[in-house]
Amino acid sequence: MRNLIAGSQLVHDHVIHFYHLHALDWVDVVSALDGDPAKASRLAASLSDYPNSGADYFAAALARLKPLAGAGQLSLFASGHWGHPAYRLTPEQNLIVLSHYLDALEWQRDVIRIHAVLGGKNPHPQTFVVGGMATPVDPNSPQAINPERITFLRERLQTMREFIEQAYIPDVLLLASAYPEWTKIGGGTRNFLTFGGYGSGPVGDTATYLFPRGMITDLDLATVRPLDPAKITEQVTRSWYTYPEGDGSALAPSEGQTNPQYTGPDPPYQWLYTDRKYSWLKAPRYEGQVIEVGPLARLLVAYGAGAPAVKRPVDMTLSRLRAEPAALYSTLGRVIARALETDDRGGSVGGPARPTRREHELG
Numbered sequence: 001m002r003n004l005i006a007g008s009q010l011v012h013d014h015v016i017h018f019y020h021l022h023a024l025d026w027v028d029v030v031s032a033l034d035g036d037p038a039k040a041s042r043l044a045a046s047l048s049d050y051p052n053s054g055a056d057y058f059a060a061a062l063a064r065l066k067p068l069a070g071a072g073q074l075s076l077f078a079s080g081h082w083g084h085p086a087y088r089l090t091p092e093q094n095l096i097v098l099s100h101y102l103d104a105l106e107w108q109r110d111v112i113r114i115h116a117v118l119g120g121k122n123p124h125p126q127t128f129v130v131g132g133m134a135t136p137v138d139p140n141s142p143q144a145i146n147p148e149r150i151t152f153l154r155e156r157l158q159t160m161r162e163f164i165e166q167a168y169i170p171d172v173l174l175l176a177s178a179y180p181e182w183t184k185i186g187g188g189t190r191n192f193l194t195f196g197g198y199g200s201g202p203v204g205d206t207a208t209y210l211f212p213r214g215m216i217t218d219l220d221l222a223t224v225r226p227l228d229p230a231k232i233t234e235q236v237t238r239s240w241y242t243y244p245e246g247d248g249s250a251l252a253p254s255e256g257q258t259n260p261q262y263t264g265p266d267p268p269y270q271w272l273y274t275d276r277k278y279s280w281l282k283a284p285r286y287e288g289q290v291i292e293v294g295p296l297a298r299l300l301v302a303y304g305a306g307a308p309a310v311k312r313p314v315d316m317t318l319s320r321l322r323a324e325p326a327a328l329y330s331t332l333g334r335v336i337a338r339a340l341e342t343d344d345r346g347g348s349v350g351g352p353a354r355p356t357r358r359e360h361e362l363g
Contacts, residue, residue, distance in 0.1 A: 001118050001133045001145075003198050004153070005125055008114040011160060014295070014338040015168055019104040022335065026175045027089060027097045030082035033069055035095030037062065044096050047174065050166035052103060061099040088178040097174070100167045111160045117149055164342050172339040176321055176332055183323055186331030189290045190219040192297035193227065211298045212305045215291065219329055221304040234282040241282065250285060299337040300328065313340050 037058035044053035068074050089097070112122045118135055119125025127134040138144035176183075196213035199205055206213050214224040233250035236243055242261040243249050251257065263277050285291070302310035303325070317336060318325060327333055 001135055002128065005115060005118050005127075007198060008111065008157075008160070009123075011164070011342045012108060012111055014342050015104055015164065016108055017338060018168065018172065018335065019101045023097060023101060023171070023175075024077070024080055026087070026179060027101075028082055028084075028087040028094050029065070029074065029077045029080055029098060030069065031087065031089070031091045032094035032098045033062065033066055033091075035062070035091035037095075040092040040095045040099075043092050047096075047170040048166045050100075050170075052099070058095055058099060061095065061102060064102070065098075089174075093174060093178070097171050100171055103163070103167065107159070107163050111156055114153060114156050117153060118145075169339055169343060172335060173317075173320070176336060179332060180321070180323075182332035183321075183327035183330045186334075187329045189292050190329070191215070191217045191286075191289055191291045192300050193286060193291045193293055194298045194301045195227065196298075196301075210307075210309060211302050212307055214301045214305060215286070216300060216304050217289070219326070221300060221325060224301055224304045231287045233285050233288070235285055236282055238277055239279050239282050240277050250288065253284075256282070294334075295337040295341055296328065296334045299340060303328075310340070313343065 035058065037055040040058045041053055041055040044050065044058075068077075074080075087094075115122035115125055118127065120127050120135075136144040139146050142148075193215040194211060194213065196206055196209040196211045198210035199208040200210075201208035212224075213227055215227060216224055230252070233252055234256050235248075235250050237247050240260060240262045241257075242259050243251060243257060244259075261277075291297075299310060299314065303314050314325070314328070317340065318327065321327070328337065
C-alpha cells in the first residue's frame, strides 16, 4: 500500500509538472489557435493510439479557447510570451499538446482517487503508521480494502497508464525532438544522490529496490558509490540561523540546532545576494558538496548501476533522440527523466514506436 500511494503520487506529480507547470514554456497557446483540426488529427494518429485524436476533438478544444482569445481574455494562459520566436512547434503540434493539457486536468481529478481510497485524503495521506498502515484489508467489510475497491484501483491505474503511454510520453518525445539544444544547458551540479525506493522485499531490503540506492560524483556514470548517512550535514552560512561553533560549521541533522538570527530583507532583494544570509532554509551537504536529488538523480544512479528497468528505456530513448547519456544532464533531461519514471512497459519508451491503431488496421 505504501508503494501504491507513493508511486501513484509520483506519477501524478510528473504528469502535472509537465502539462500544468512546464509545458507552456515550450507550447505556444496563441499559435495553437491557428491549428487545423484535420491536420492535427492526422499527426496525432501517427504519434500514438490516444483515443482523443479525431478532428472533432481538436475542433472542440479550439472552440473552448478561441472565445477567450477573441475577447482578449486568455484566462489562465494570459501570462505567456506567446508569439516569441523561441517557440518551435507548428500550430498543429501546439494544438495537440495544449489539448492534452486540458485532458490532464480531468485525468488528475480521476487518478488522485487512488490516494483517497488508500490514504484517506489527497494530498497528505493519513494512513501511514509506524510498522505498517492504518488502512484495513478485509474482503467482507465495505469499509476496508475489499475486492470491489481493488477493482476500482485497477481501473484508476489503467486510466493512469493509458494517458501516460498515449499522450504524455509522445508529447515529451515531441518536445525533445523540437528543442534539442535544451539537452546542452541547465546542467547544475554534477553530483547526484538517491536513497532509492519501491522495494518488493522486507523493510530495509535495498536489494529489491526498483530504484537502487547510491550516488555519483562529477557525472561519472561508471561509478556508483555507496551512501554513508553520517556524511550528511546541514550548513547555515547563508541561512537566518546561527551555530555556536560558528556559522561556517556543519552539523549532522541529528545534532542540528535551530537558533534564529534574522537579519532582515535590507537591502532590497536580498535573496539575490549569495554572499550573505538570505533564507530560512538550511543547506544540506554530503561530504561538504552540493548534491542533486530527485527524478534525474534516481535515473542516473539507476542507469549507472545497470538497473534493467531503467537502463534499457534510457538507452532506447537516447537512441531515438540520437543523443549521448550526457544529454540527460540538462533542463530537457530532467523532463525526460520524469517521463521515464512514469512508464512501466519494460523499455518501450523511446524505442521504435509501436504500430499505431491505423497502421495496425492496415497491417
